[in-house]
Structures are given as structure tokens and as C-alpha cells.
Amino acid sequence: MFLRTKKVRGYEYVYLVRSEYRSGKVKQKVIKYLGKANLPEKDNGLLFKDFIAEDFSEYIKRVTYKDFVADVSRWLVNRYSFDERKIYKLNEGYFCNFTIKKLMSFDPSKHEDPEREFAKTYLNAGFPRDEKDIFIALFLKLK
Structure with missing residues (x-):
């Protein structure tokens, strides 16, 4: 399953879609309507390290994977006033409850190529590509 956008009268709408094979052709079946895609209005430039207000390496040792994802989500909500x-x-994906829950429940044992799937899930959730420390720390928390 993946997210797909449709443009209707100048607005983008996001749908959860699954590929199905019918008569030898691939068709997309809409599973769920997720909502209208909004663009962030402002960016206050708050860095994650400033948001957590402690040393990043100490924070990583202390926090669990799910708490880490929740904190990054709260940071993005705070940074962009969502x-x-x-x-x-946002960035290369869509920041919403569905994508955050998918990232929180990511299980590397269910994928043949967990590194690639995690990277796709991370980016699909709208998490920043340029914050490499966050990406690497999240991935290492999974193992």
C-alpha cells in the first residue's frame, strides 16, 4: 500500500491505495481517503537538538524507538505550527497520523530489505532528509 494524491480543482487530496492485478493489468484500488494535502505555512527554524533541550547522544541512550518517533513528530508540529x-x-512525503503510525509500528523482520523499507517509510512520513542524525539514530533504535 502507498499514498497517492489526486488533484481536483487545484487542490490535492491524499488517498491510501493498493495495487491489484485484474485481467493481467495493474489497477489501483483506493482503500481509504485520508484528507486534503496542506502545505506548511511557516517554519520557525527550530532545530531538533534545541527542541529536546539536552545532549543528543544522552537523549538517544535514554529514549525508546516509539518515544523517539513521537518526539520527532512533536518537533515537526512545533516547528511548522501544524x-x-x-x-x-512535507519534504518528500505526507505528515499525518497514518504515516506516523506506520513509522511507529515498523517491524524490520517483516521485510526482505528492511533498510530500504525503513528509509521509504521515514521519507513517506515527511521526516526531514537533511537531518541525518535523526534518521540514523531511529534506524539503530530498531535493531
């Missing part, structure tokens, strides 16, 4: 109930097109 309404948590909406969907936002």
Missing part, C-alpha cells in the same frame, strides 16, 4: 488532525505535504 494542526495534528490535518495532512501536510
Whole structure:
């Protein structure tokens, strides 16, 4: 399953979609409508290290994987002044409850190539690509 956007009258809408094979052709079946894609209105430039207000290496040792994902989510909500109930097109993905829950419940044992799948899930959740420390620390917390 993946997220797909449709543009209707100039607005983008996000859907959860699954690929199905019918008569030898691949068709996309909409599973669920997730909502209208919004763009972030402002960026206050708050860094994650400033948000957690402690040494990053100490923070990583102390926190669990799920708490880490939750803290990064709260940081993004704070940084961009998001309404948590909406969907936002952010970085290379969509920041919404669905993608955050998918990232929180990621299980590397269920994938043939867990590194690649984790990277896709991370980026699909709208998490920042340029914050390599966060990405690496999250991935290492999984193991």
C-alpha cells in the first residue's frame, strides 16, 4: 500500500491505495481517503537538538524507538505550527497520523530489505532528509 494524491480543482487530496492485478493489468484500488494535502505555512527554524533541550547522544541512550518517533513528530508540529488532525505535504512525503503510525509500528523482520523499507517509510512520513542524525539514530533504535 502507498499514498497517492489526486488533484481536483487545484487542490490535492491524499488517498491510501493498493495495487491489484485484474485481467493481467495493474489497477489501483483506493482503500481509504485520508484528507486534503496542506502545505506548511511557516517554519520557525527550530532545530531538533534545541527542541529536546539536552545532549543528543544522552537523549538517544535514554529514549525508546516509539518515544523517539513521537518526539520527532512533536518537533515537526512545533516547528511548522501544524494542526495534528490535518495532512501536510512535507519534504518528500505526507505528515499525518497514518504515516506516523506506520513509522511507529515498523517491524524490520517483516521485510526482505528492511533498510530500504525503513528509509521509504521515514521519507513517506515527511521526516526531514537533511537531518541525518535523526534518521540514523531511529534506524539503530530498531535493531
